[in-house]
Amino acid sequence: MKQDDIEYAIENTQVILAPERQIATFGNTSFEFHLITELMDRVDQVRIRTGRIEAERPKILSPEYFCRMMLEGFGEKAQEYVERLREQARQIAVLRYGFQFRKSGVTEKTVSASLQSVIDHTRRAVENAGDTTGAIIHGVDEAWEVCLLKFTIEMIERSAGENIGDFKRRGLI
Numbered sequence: 001m002k003q004d005d006i007e008y009a010i011e012n013t014q015v016i017l018a019p020e021r022q023i024a025t026f027g028n029t030s031f032e033f034h035l036i037t038e039l040m041d042r043v044d045q046v047r048i049r050t051g052r053i054e055a056e057r058p059k060i061l062s063p064e065y066f067c068r069m070m071l072e073g074f075g076e077k078a079q080e081y082v083e084r085l086r087e088q089a090r091q092i093a094v095l096r097y098g099f100q101f102r103k104s105g106v107t108e109k110t111v112s113a114s115l116q117s118v119i120d121h122t123r124r125a126v127e128n129a130g131d132t133t134g135a136i137i138h139g140v141d142e143a144w145e146v147c148l149l150k151f152t153i154e155m156i157e158r159s160a161g162e163n164i165g166d167f168k169r170r171g172l173i
Helices: 003-011 063-071 076-088 115-129 144-169
Strands: 014-017 029-038 045-061 094-101 107-112 134-140
Touching: 003 134, 003 144, 014 115, 029 115, 029 144, 045 115, 045 144, 115 134, 134 144
Parallel strands: 029 134
Antiparallel strands: 014 134, 029 045, 045 094, 045 107
16 A cells, blocks of 8 residues: 555544543453445445454553663663663653454445435434444545554544543552
8 A cells, every 4th residue: 555545544534423432541442433435436335344443451661661662672872871761761651552453343335325324324323322432434445444543543542641640540650
């Protein structure tokens, strides 16, 4: 896939309906996604991909662990520099988020309808089901996985502040 295709997918991904829940701080979180894309070569043909994304609970990376990760493949001088950083970075903690994306859980169907009517129908179905973990994403068909990754990054950004606050309240960072 060309870099332009990736950029196009990123710029044209829109979360229509975000999950009400954020990524849980102290447990795993599961989101159901409905990724809706137009087929570029056919008028009023829309593909709906449905599946689940599993978000592992965020992990705290201590300065020591983070510095060890930075050193992989570096020499002695780099180790000395990182040792200095370690001394200065005692108060720094980094959160690591992990996602598992299982293609086996993805179903796909193509319908003959306008994009907006498919979005509206899907939104009503998710809202009527009362699924607080449901997400509706409008994306680009050829790069749909890029669109899904953009959604996961947005979920991390949306959840990070609350996750850090939870860790601080428990005295973990």
